Amino acid sequence: MGQFDTLANEFLSQERIAVAGVSRTAEKTANTIYRALRSRDFQVFAVNPLADSVEGDPCYPSVREIPDGVDGVIIVTSPEITEKIVDDCVAAGVPRVWMHNNTFMDSSVSEKAAAVCRENDIVVIDGGCPMMFMDFGHKCMKWVLAMTGRLPSG
Numbered sequence: 001m002g003q004f005d006t007l008a009n010e011f012l013s014q015e016r017i018a019v020a021g022v023s024r025t026a027e028k029t030a031n032t033i034y035r036a037l038r039s040r041d042f043q044v045f046a047v048n049p050l051a052d053s054v055e056g057d058p059c060y061p062s063v064r065e066i067p068d069g070v071d072g073v074i075i076v077t078s079p080e081i082t083e084k085i086v087d088d089c090v091a092a093g094v095p096r097v098w099m100h101n102n103t104f105m106d107s108s109v110s111e112k113a114a115a116v117c118r119e120n121d122i123v124v125i126d127g128g129c130p131m132m133f134m135d136f137g138h139k140c141m142k143w144v145l146a147m148t149g150r151l152p153s154g
Contacts, residue, residue, distance in 0.1 A: 014071035
């Protein structure tokens with residue numbers, strides 16, 4: 001098992017996970033991840049400063065507003081917004097961050113945000129998608145990316 005798999009499995013073994021970048025538009029990638037986590041009985045929290053509720057659940061304007069904190073945050077935004085969310089994670093004491101990226105859409109990864117995570121002892125996964133560990137189609141995509149050397153190194 002590579003470092004990406006180890007980090008991802010450790011991240012997904014946590015109970016309380018926030019998804020930053022969810023939308024009132026159900027078809028968005030962040031919402032798909034949110035629903036997948038919720039259906040697997042994670043305590044999942046939606047984060048979007050422009051929404052009061054998402055997927056029928058309360059939505060928080062920032063990571064710091066989530067009662068009792070979270071074990072990790074999955075970020076599905078632009079790199080510029082990722083940097084602001086990582087600053088929020090530092091302030092909230094979040095121990096893990098996963099910056100979403102895939103081959104077919106814009107990336108959430110920010111090298112600056114990844115450096116901030118590392119400087120603050122936050123375990124960071126800077127790329128890939130949690131869905132690669134949750135559904136068959138994405139697992140196939142993960143296999144193809146692994147075979148072509150395009151998975152994140154962790």
